[in-house]
Amino acid sequence: MVDNKLLPKLSQNLLEILDDEEYYDITIEVGNDPDKNDETLVHIKLPNILPEIFNVILRYIYGGKLSLEEYDVLDIIKILVAANELNLQELFPYLETFLIENKTSWMEQNFDLVYRTSFENNSFLQLQKYCTDLIIKEPIKIFNSSNFSSISEKLFTSLIQNKGVQISEVQVWEHMIKWGIAQNPELPSKIESYSKNDFKTLKNTLQQCIPLIRFHDLTSKEFSEKVLPYKKVFPKELYKSLLKDFLNNDRKPIEQTDKLEQCVTNEVIGTNLKNVDSMIITFQHVELISKWIDGLEYMDKTNNSYEFKLIFRASRDGFNPKDFHIICDNQSRTVTTVTIIKVKDSDEILGGYNPIGWKSNNSFGITKSSFIFSFKNNNNILSRVINDKKAINNNPYNGPSFGTSDINLFIFFGFLRVRCVRNNYKKLIRENDKSSFVEDFEVFQIS
Template sequence: MITQQFLPYLSQHYLSALNNNNDFDVIIKIGEGNNYKEFEAHSFVLFTRSKYFRAALSKEWVKKQDNKMIFHKPNISPKIFEIILKYIYGGIVEIDTEDPEEILDLLIASDELYFEEILDYLQDIFLEPIKDSLQDYIVLVINISIRYPTFNVIKDYVDFTIKYLPHIIFFSKEFYNLDREILELLLQRDDIMIKEVQLWDCLLEWCKFKVELNNSNIEEWNTMDFIRLKESLQPFINHIRFSHMTTSDFTDKVLPYRASVEEYIYDIIKKIFFTSIRDMIRLSFNFSVEQPKRRGIDSLLINIKECILISCWIDNKSNDYYSFSTFPYNFHLLYRASRDGFDNSTFHKLCDMKGPTLTIIRVEGTNELIGGYNPLDWQSPPDWVEGITRDSFIFKIDNQDEKYIPSKPYIENSVASKFDNGPNFRDDLTICGSRCHCEHFGYNKRIISTELNFVMADYEVFKVVKS
C-alpha cells in the first residue's frame, strides 16, 4: 500500500470555509464588555474537532436563535479565541506575541477546551521568553503548576527550579507574593538545595513583610512587634530544621528572635549549661535527629545538577546513573578565587592534603565551565611531583546545549603538584594565578576550543567526600 498525506491542502480548504463560507449554524459569543466579539462557525467542525464543543452544543445545553446555535464563553478573550478557532479549522497555532501573559491565556483556554494535543507545545512557548528573567515570573509559574496539574512541562520545570535553583525563588522580589500554602509546601521538601539558615532568613523576611514589620533594627521592636512576628511564623516553624544549623548560625540568626519563638527555645535557655547547643536545639524544637538534611552546595559556579553528573563520572557511570536521592558524594568548598584571591600560595594553604578534590573554572569572556577531578592530595613541593592515577579526569559542562565532555587520562602520571602553581592536570588543564593553560596532551579529549592560555573569571575547589 502506498500512502501520501496532503494535510496542508486539507488545512487550507477548511480555513477557506471558515473565512468565506456563509453556511454557518453556530454563533459563539466571546468575552464581555468592551472586549466582546461574536464568531460564526460550523457545528460539524466543532463537533468533530472538540470534545468540549460536542458536550457544550448538545441538545440538552444549547440555545437556538433563528435556527442557529448560540453559545456564550465570557471568560476567554476574542484575541485568544480567534487563535483557537483557526486551530480548530486548520490545525495551525499562530501566535503573534511573546507576551507570557497572553500565551498563558491561550494555554489555559486550550486546556479548558480540551485541546490536549497542543498543551505541551504551548507550555514550551510560554516558558521560553521568561527563562532569562524567571525571577520576575517565578510566583506566577509556581501557581500555574499547582493550579493546573495537567501542565506537565511547567510542573517539571518548576520542580527542577525548586530542587536545583531555589535561589531564583527565595531571593526574588516576587518571593513576598508567595501564598502561605505554597511557602509551607516548599519548606516541607527534603530536596531543596539551600542552607537551612538561608531558609530561615528568607522565612523571617516573608513573615515581616506580611505583618508590615519594616524596622530592620529589632532592638527597637516592642512586645507587640514580636507577637505579630510570632503569629506569622507559627504555620512554618516546625518545618525549619534548626538542628542542621551551625552553632553560630543559630546564635546569630535565631536567638535574636527568641521572643517570637519563645515556647520553642525555652529548653535551650533552661539547659544552656548542661548540654551542647546542638542537642538543645534538637530538644527544644522537637526535631528528630533522623530528619533528612537538605543537600546543597556552596558554589557560585555549579549547582546540584552538576554535582550529580560529576558523581557519575567519579564512579565511571553513565551520565544518568545517579539521581538526586542516590548520588553518593558531598562537595565541601575549600577555596574560591574571587573570595580568597588568585595567588597560588592561598590555594595550597586551603587545599593541600585534603584528599580527593574537584576544581571548577569559569572562563573570562566566554563563561565556559571547565574543571578537573583529582583523587589524590594536592601538595606544595619545591619541584614538580607527579601523581600516579588513572582515576582523575577533566571536563567541560555546557548546560545550554546539554553538551558534557568528560576526558579521561591515557597516562598514569595524570596530575602534578608544585608550590608555585595551582591545580595541575598536566598540560591539559593547568592553573597558575588567574591564568589557565589548556591543550591536548595526556587526556583523551581536549575540553576547550579557545586559545591555549586564557584568564579565569573565577575558580573553586571542593573537597569530595563520600556520603
Template sequence: MTTKFYDRLSNDLIQLLENPIDYNVTIEVGEAPISKIFEVHSYILQSRSPYFKKKFNESPFNENNVKELKLPNISVKVFNFIINYIYGGTISLEKLENSIIFDLLIASHELDLDELVEYLQTHLNTNNASWLRLNFAHVYQISFQKNFEIIQKFCNNIIAKHPDTILDSENFNSLPEDVLISIIRLDDLQLEEDKIWDYVIQWGKAKNQTLPANLNEWTSDNFLTLKTTLKLCLPHIRYFNISSEQVFKKLYPYQQLFEPKLWLDINAKFLAPNEPISSTILPPRNILNATLPTRTAPIPSNIITDEHALEISSWIDRKETPYTENNPYEFKLLVRGSKDGFDVNTILGICDKVSNTVIVLKVEGTGEIFGGYNPLEIRNNVSAWYSSQDSFAFSLKTENLKNSIVSRVKYFANAIYYDSGRSYLQFGGVLCLRGNLKTGKGSICSTSYYEKKIRSNADGFSIEEFEVFKVSPKK
C-alpha cells in the first residue's frame, strides 16, 4: 500500500513560491502601472503546463541566468490563482466574482492547464448557471473560440429549446461564422426551417452593409457577394423540410444563391416527391411533439436574472416558497443609470406618479446587488415621508452572498422618503440613495424603520449600474 502525503507536499511547494530560492524565471503579469513580476522555477512550471514548456524552450537566459517572460493579457489577480494552483494544486473560488472566474478560465486555457479548464467549466455550469445566462452572448462566443465543451453544451441546450435567446439578441449579427454554424447545425433546434433561413440571410446581409436595402435593386454581383459570405452556412439549411409556400415566398427571391442542381431538386421534390434526386437531404430537426412551455421574454436587465425576478415576485406576493417558473409579473424597464443618468432626481423625475416599482443596484467594486420594492407612487418635487405596509428592501444572492436577504418595513409611517431638493430616495434607513449614485458615496444601508440590515457594511457606496422597473401583473 502506498501512502500519499499530498497536503505536506502542496504546503512545501507553496512555501517555495512565497520564498523563491534559486528561481530562474521571472514572469511580468499585467500591464503597467498594475503589473507584477513573479519569480518562479522553470522545472515546476514546465512540468505542469505545456505552454510554459514551449515558452522556456524558446526563451534564452539573460546575463543573470534567468529567463524573462511577459503575460500582459492576464491580470495579476487571476495569475495569483493560477500560480498557486501550479505550485500547490489548490484553488479556492468561494469569494471570487463570476466574471473573475471566467477570466481565470480563459487564462487557464491560454496556459494549457487542461485540468483547471475542466474544473472551472464544471464549477460555472453547476453553481453559477444564472450568471452564464445573464452574460449569455459573451459566454457563448468565448466558449466556441476556446472550445469550452462543457459550457458549449450548456449554451447549446438553452439555444436549442429557446433559440430566440441568441437569435433575437442585439449581438446576433456580430456572431462569428463558426458560432452561427454551430447553432444552425443543431438537430434539436426548436425553430421552423424557413425561420432559420431568415436568420441566416439577416446575418449575411449584416456582414455586407453596402448591399441595397431593396432586393429588386440587387445585381448578380450583389447575390454573389452574399453567396460567398454564406458559403459555409448554406449547406446546413434543411431545404427539403420547408413547405412549398415558404420556398416560393422566402427562397425563390434568393435563387441565385443556390447551385443550379440544388435549386432544381428543391422544386422537383414538390412536383414529383417520390422521384430520386442527387442532392443531399438532411434529416428533419427533432421538434418536440409536446408544446414547449411559453417562454416569456427575459427580463430586460443588465443586473438581475430571470431567477432574481422570480424571487422578487415571490416577496411581493409574500410567498414562503419562491416562484421557480411562470413569473406572474412583468418587469418593464423605466430607468437605467448608464442610459438616463445616475442622479436620484433622475429617478424621481422620470418615475413621477408611477407606483409598484422595483429598483435594483449593483455596487461598484463588490458585485453586491440590492434594491427595494415600492408599492407607492414615486413623488417628485416633495420632501416627505410616506406610509406603506408592503414595501421591502433586499440583497440578492451572488457569489459573495450565500442567501438573499429581504427586509420588510417595520414602522409603516416611515416606509418611503422622497426629497427632490436634496436628491434623496430612501426605504426607511435600510436603503438610502442620495445624490449621484455613481460619482458620490453618500448612499448607505442601515436598519432604521425596517426589520433588518440588507448589508453588513455601513460605509457609503457608489453604484456601477442601477435600473428601475414597473412591476405589473401579467395579463
C-alpha cells in the first residue's frame, strides 16, 4: 500500500481526537479573554492570535488540511501572520501563492495593509516581491485604490520617488495634496478658506514629500494653476528657486513626446532598480547613490542607474574583517553600506563609494572620486574626499574603511563596531564620534 494513502485516515483520526475533550491535557489561550487557572493543565498564552484564526491553524496541524476558498482575504492574511508567530514556515509559500494568484484585486485595493504585513518581518518573501513589483511597475493602481488616502507616509514616499510611475508629474502632485489633506480631516474643503495655521498643518504633513516632486517636469501652466495656490506649504528657499525657474523666459516647456520618452526610460530604470539584493538599502537609495557616483545632486535628472551586484553580506559571509578581505579584495568598483545600531530601533545607514577596489596591503588607496554618506530619518549627508592621498583605508585588520577614520570598521572584544571621525572627507556624516555596534554590512560590485 502506498504510504500517502494512509494520510487521510490518519488525519481524520487526529481530528476526532482534537474534537474529543477526553484527550485534552494542554490549554492554549488565544485572544484577550480573562485568565483561566487549572493546575492540571499546561497553559500557553498567545494573545496576538484570534480564537477563530487559531482554530483554523489547529485543525491544519491535526488534519493537514487547509482549504482557503472558504475564508475571506483578511482572514487569510491573519492566518499567515499567526502561522509566522507559530513558526509554521511550510504554510508561508502556500498562503502567499494563493493570495497572489487569486486575490490580486483585493490586495491592490488594500495595498497598505498588504505592504505593512509583508515588511513587518523577513518571512513573507513572495508578498514582499509582489509589493515591490507593484510599486515599480504599476503604481497607478495604488494611487487609484479606494483606500489610497490612508496609506502610510513611508509607502507614499516610495511611490512618488518611483521614476517608473506612468502618470504625469502634475498628477503625482495632485495625489500628494489629496493624501496630505486626508491626513488632516479638520482642514477646510476649499483652499480659499485656509487659515495660516491650516497651511502650516498641511506643510508639516508634506515636509518629507514635497522635495520628492520633480517640479522641472511641470509646464508653466501646470505650475501656475496647480502648485502656486499651495505656495505657503513650501520651504522658502525651494519656493524662490522654483519661482525663478518658472519665470525664466528661456525656459522650455516639456513636450509630450519628451515626457513619453522619459517615461519609457524611467520604466527601464525602475525595472533595474528592483533587483537590488539588499537587506539594508532600497532602490531609492540605489538611485541616489548612482547620481552621486556621476557627480550629480539629488534634484538633478539622470537616465543612468548602475547595477548593484551583492558580493558580500556580513550576516551571511562573516563579520570578521578577514572574511571581508577574502571575498572583496581585488574586486573593481564597489560601494559599501553599513547599518548601525546606535540606539534601539535606529534606522541609521552609513556607507562609502570606493572606485579603486579593496586591498590588504596596510596602505591608503589614492583616488579623487570616493565619497562617504549617511541616511537617517530622511536626512541624507554626502561627504566627498578632500585628501585623495588617504581616501581608502586598506588595513587588513579592519573591515571596509575610508580615510584615516572617516569610516572605520573594527573588531572590539569580538564585536564589529564602527566609528566616524572627520579627517580626510569634507563633512562629518554622524552626529558624534562614538563607536557603535554594527548590525550588518553589505558590499556591492558596481557596473
